[in-house]
Amino acid sequence: MNKVGGYIISFLSFELLLVLFLNAGRYKADPRFAWVPVDLTALFLVLSVAAGVYILIYKDLFFVLDSLKLNFIYFIFVGYVLLSFFWTPGEIYASEKAMYIATLVYWPLLATSIIVSSRTERLKRFIILVVFFSFWIAVETFIAYQQSGGRMVTALGGNYLGIGRVLGPAVLIILGYILYYSRSTILKIAGLGIIGFLLYLLFVVGGRGPLLATLIPISIPLLASIKFESASVIWIKRSFTFLAAVVVLSIASMVYLMNQEDAPATLRRLELLLESNDGMGGSAQARFSYYVTTLELWIKQPLIGYGVGSWPVLVEGTDARGYPHNIILETLFEFGIAGMLIMTTLFVYALRNLGSWKVIQSNPYRLIILMVFANALLNAFVSGDIPDNRFLFATLGLMMLPKTKEDQVEE
Template structure:
């Protein structure tokens, strides 16, 4: 049984990204909520949003969800003296949620349910991975070649398509890092990365609490999406989310 979502004129990528974001936000509230009734509510909301992401047909948001809800594990497990390990409760919930998200694939296949996104994942393991996956591999190779032609300053904004000889001027490599390297070169890309790391370092200095971890979940979700799909314009969520690095820890 195949299941697919269609909502008005929105593309499947838009649906996948928005429902994926809803999944991550719901997961954040589930992880950090204190009241049991709140955890139940956000758990149900997360399940609905995750299912909508699965039937959207967009693969990148599902991958981003699994990685984003694993962020609390990294910050919730600390190693002390004498090999002691301290695990915060929210890290345990993160382990449970990320494990369940990964186990959904074999479980649905066992039950004979094939949402569009899972079918597209399974296609990657076959002899014909599909036009989308094959084209992206080619674009990645062409992007590296185009970057080598102008490694310092790049080919200019919106110059990726012309740099690789593509007829469509709105084309992009579905990887924001490669697009930046081709269009603004090593210097522009390094500047953006340096600014991001500087803001993250400021967050670490003020202390990383639950609000900061919640923010990093959203940033991680947006970043993984940007590395797997879309261009600079469609990944504006990432640039908006990076502002969350400046959220202060007020204890």
């Protein structure tokens, strides 16, 4: 009973509050939570910050100086965002977006870099809770899909893109667990079953970007399973065969299903992108037009950009939420080359702390973090704006996990 109680206490943790905050947009519109008198994003932000402050004051905390440097780089970016108020044409949305960048986006980076990544047990708990949350969304999505008659799915008040962005990280985390940690055949089979279930949902919910953002990072452990011992010796791990089989099976399944009359919604929409005519689909055409317009305007003011919240004003003619659905183009347009350099420095610094490829190959946690980061980054290339991509910045903080003696030896 004490052991069960320990698991419950461990589950009800700072990491749980952080996961619920990061994903509040995926469930807060659900009618079942209408009784909550406050916005759930704000609620879990306050609760997680309060828990984080408690940990910083009353708990022993070990973090490396690199974590503070990472936060300082982001602090510089926030300062530049605020500075851009001097030249932005935006007012209402500009103020809202700047506030989100300084709070909703900064807190995940701060929390994961200072607290979550400081101890292996916290990192492990955070990863497990991400999977638990994803599985809950998956069950809700499956029920909604059964009731939708095969159409694109919305569940818990969230759309298909949001659903896909939640399911993808869970697939990659479970895959990492099967490859590097599980010693039980039963658990491996169960894990494969859950991966199959999640991939099935990614096939049917309708989100092309989230599906590709889940499948592409599988190449990371595939490459990690190959080591060049010398110029003439290549060491291939046993995981290579398993991963290669997963990739081949996934591609074969996609090709087969795409050729069926009742192909899943995601694959039907993906097939449109592969056609040579103009049938890429409305959302893809809209994004392409956004990209072209964004680049054309950015070239006219490339160094400092047009300022925070300027994109919807200059492109759509409205001072309301709007973005080009690509984090690079968004950063260049609103903050110019100067802002892009700060953002690039942030990402490069985090990746350098994650370690060299040799270090990442030898550390399963680092491999899993890299896969999840790649998933979040690929999603940020095709949907959402900077405030929508809070999970991406959380993965940068996870990269601050301290190096072990084995990591240092590898380097």
